Amino acid sequence: xxxxxxxxxxxxxxxxxxxxxxxxxxxxxxxxxxxxxxxxxxxxxxxxxxxxxxxxxxxxxxxxxxxxxxxxxxxxxxxxxxxxxxxxxxxxxxxxxxxxxxxxxxxxxxxxxxxxxxxxxxxxxxxxxxxxxxxxxxxxxxxxxxxxxxxxxxxxxxxxxxxxxxxxxxxxxxxxxxxxxxxxxxxxxxxxxxxxxxxxxxxxxxxxxxxxxxxxxxxxxxxxxxxxxxxxxxxxxxxxxxxxxxxxxxxxxxxxxxxxxxxxxxxxxxxxxxxxxxxxxxxxxxxxxxxxxxxxxxxxxxxxxxxxxxxxxxxx
Amino acid sequence: xxxxxxxxxxxxxxxxxxxxxxxxxxxxxxxxxxxxxxxxxxxxxxxxxxxxxxxxxxxxxxxxxxxxxxxxxxxxxxxxxxxxxxxxxxxxxxxxxxxxxxxxxxxxxxxxxxxxxxxxxxxxxxxxxxxxxxxxxxxxxxxxxxxxxxxxxxxxxxxxxxxxxxxxxxxxxxxxxxxxxxxxxxxxxxxxxxxxxxxxxxxxxxxxxxxxxxxxxxxxxxxxxxxxxxxxxxxxxxxxxxxxxxxxxxxxxxxxxxxxxxxxxxxxxxxxxxxxxxxxxxxxx
Numbered sequence: 001x002x003x004x005x006x007x008x009x010x011x012x013x014x015x016x017x018x019x020x021x022x023x024x025x026x027x028x029x030x031x032x033x034x035x036x037x038x039x040x041x042x043x044x045x046x047x048x049x050x051x052x053x054x055x056x057x058x059x060x061x062x063x064x065x066x067x068x069x070x071x072x073x074x075x076x077x078x079x080x081x082x083x084x085x086x087x088x089x090x091x092x093x094x095x096x097x098x099x100x101x102x103x104x105x106x107x108x109x110x111x112x113x114x115x116x117x118x119x120x121x122x123x124x125x126x127x128x129x130x131x132x133x134x135x136x137x138x139x140x141x142x143x144x145x146x147x148x149x150x151x152x153x154x155x156x157x158x159x160x161x162x163x164x165x166x167x168x169x170x171x172x173x174x175x176x177x178x179x180x181x182x183x184x185x186x187x188x189x190x191x192x193x194x195x196x197x198x199x200x201x202x203x204x205x206x207x208x209x210x211x212x213x214x215x216x217x218x219x220x221x222x223x224x225x226x227x228x229x230x231x232x233x234x235x236x237x238x239x240x241x242x243x244x245x246x247x248x249x250x251x252x253x254x255x256x257x258x259x260x261x262x263x264x265x266x267x268x269x270x271x272x273x274x275x276x277x278x279x280x281x282x283x284x285x286x287x288x289x290x291x292x293x294x295x296x297x298x299x300x301x302x303x304x305x306x307x308x309x310x311x312x313x314x315x316x
Numbered sequence: 317x318x319x320x321x322x323x324x325x326x327x328x329x330x331x332x333x334x335x336x337x338x339x340x341x342x343x344x345x346x347x348x349x350x351x352x353x354x355x356x357x358x359x360x361x362x363x364x365x366x367x368x369x370x371x372x373x374x375x376x377x378x379x380x381x382x383x384x385x386x387x388x389x390x391x392x393x394x395x396x397x398x399x400x401x402x403x404x405x406x407x408x409x410x411x412x413x414x415x416x417x418x419x420x421x422x423x424x425x426x427x428x429x430x431x432x433x434x435x436x437x438x439x440x441x442x443x444x445x446x447x448x449x450x451x452x453x454x455x456x457x458x459x460x461x462x463x464x465x466x467x468x469x470x471x472x473x474x475x476x477x478x479x480x481x482x483x484x485x486x487x488x489x490x491x492x493x494x495x496x497x498x499x500x501x502x503x504x505x506x507x508x509x510x511x512x513x514x515x516x517x518x519x520x521x522x523x524x525x526x527x528x529x530x531x532x533x534x535x536x537x538x539x540x541x542x543x544x545x546x547x548x549x550x551x552x553x554x555x556x557x558x559x560x561x562x563x564x565x566x567x568x569x570x571x572x573x574x575x576x577x578x579x580x581x582x583x584x585x586x587x588x589x590x591x592x593x594x595x596x597x598x599x600x601x
Contacts, residue, residue: 004580078429078430081597102433104431109431111427111431113424117352119349119350119353120349120350128342128343128346129432131339132339132432132433133433134433135430159369175432
């Protein structure tokens with residue numbers, strides 16, 4: 001949307017250059033978000049219990065976890081809405097508790113819940129917010145990007161819930177942010193709107209926008225994110241490339257079949273060879289090869305965390 | 317960690333006072349438009365004094381509220397016009413601002429603005445601009461309706477209009493600033509009107525807006541004189557009622573200095589209160 005790519009997606013170099021750091025002449029592994037030992041206590045409840053993670057410039061990072069796990073608390077600390085109880089946080093090099101207007105101008109924020117009365121029309125609202133930023137996107141391009149051309153002249157209060165959510169997304173990107181926070185952005189979207197949203201987010205990433213996404217939809221995380229973390233009971237239980245979350249073991253394919261009426265299963269990194277050997281002894285009954293999906297791995301990790309005694313006293 | 321890269325083009329992120337004022341003035345238009353699109357707000361803060369003026373003028377149309385120096389009868393409309401101008405300043409300023417900001421705090425508007433590169437000062441310029449524009453329109457409509465529909469004679473000398481102008485501007489601004497301070501009182505947007513309207517109503521009854529001030533017991537007059545509304549109404553009477561009405565006031569004369577002093581103190585106190593209490597959002601812990 002309007003901004004040149006800046007050289008074939010050089011935002012991905014961070015993936016290759018991890019560990020090389022400052023010595024690579026400007027092409028550093030720059031972090032837009034750095035979190036160390038982050039804790040947040042609400043009176044008796046410790047909602048966030050020591051998080052460590054980084055988000056690299058240009059990547060899309062997904063923060064996953066069940067309700068009440070501490071996702072929104074974490075994202076609101078990064079956005080500057082909440083003060084942390086302990087730990088170190090840097091967002092675009094600044095402590096969010098002391099982020100000024102120039103810092104805010106570099107962020108885009110799509111909050112989890114909105115309920116504004118919305119007497120302005122979609123175009124009026126976007127034009128107004130565009131005026132707050134030093135280098136905004138074109139209002140009509142953004143309206144088109146979120147698929148609200150037909151509703152541009154409609155008051156926001158008259159839109160459906162999903163359409164209002166698209167206005168939220170539009171307001172989040174109107175200021176051409178370097179770092180975009182998306183807190184459960186596609187809640188209330190129909191499947192088509194969700195696909196359209198994914199296309200939009202990929203185009204933002206291709207322009208070099210760094211994105212922090214929280215979502216309940218694991219297919220969405222799989223589709224959009226480069227890396228991610230799974231948070232449960234205020235702690236990170238997994239962190240890494242989205243395709244590697246949970247570790248290699250969790251992703252070993254499972255071969256299932258039925259032998260003499262008894263269900264059998266075998267985890268193997270070479271399911272083809274295994275099935276070939278199995279088939280050599282005769283056609284196996286009800287044969288399946290299963291690759292654990294992100295959802296399978298997520299449920300396993302979150303389930304383990306919930307069962308862990310270390311989480312006693314965490315919020316329900 | 318902060319080195320800019322190709323994906324972060326250098327931008328002019330001016331955050332000086334000029335930008336703060338420019339964005340504030342932009343917000344005036346946005347706020348005024350929002351105001352007139354909210355039907356209930358327009359009725360209860362903009363049209364309400366006009367409705368009350370009409371009711372009083374019609375209900376007491378046979379009443380005699382005093383005489384001008386030439387011996388003309390002062391009608392209910394003429395008597396109540398200054399009171400309704402004062403009420404309008406209170407409603408457009410204090411009631412509108414307190415409930416509007418409380419609603420914006422609870423519905424997420426302030427949270428969104430808190431995340432945008434907008435200074436609270438710009439936001440307040442927008443709000444006070446909205447109050448000034450709507451209150452001036454309201455006063456113009458009140459005066460026009462009084463003159464045209466109820467044949468209220470308007471002051472012919474410039475002094476009266478000068479008094480009206482400065483008392484009105486000072487009063488409206490003071491009410492708006494106090495409204496900002498009071499906006500943090502309601503815990504939710506839904507309770508905002510329930511918390512604010514009783515304050516506003518009681519103040520109007522004891523300050524000579526609905527009931528003739530000189531008919532109130534002296535202790536109640538003194539209590540009312542602690543607050544700016546009684547002084548605002550006093551100033552409006554000074555501007556719009558015949559000189560002979562001064563004898564009804566405490567001390568038997570118009571006390572314009574008192575208006576400036578009391579409203580000025582409240583204005584400064586309100587500014588301090590707003591500065592200290594205003595938060596975009598309630599931060600916890």
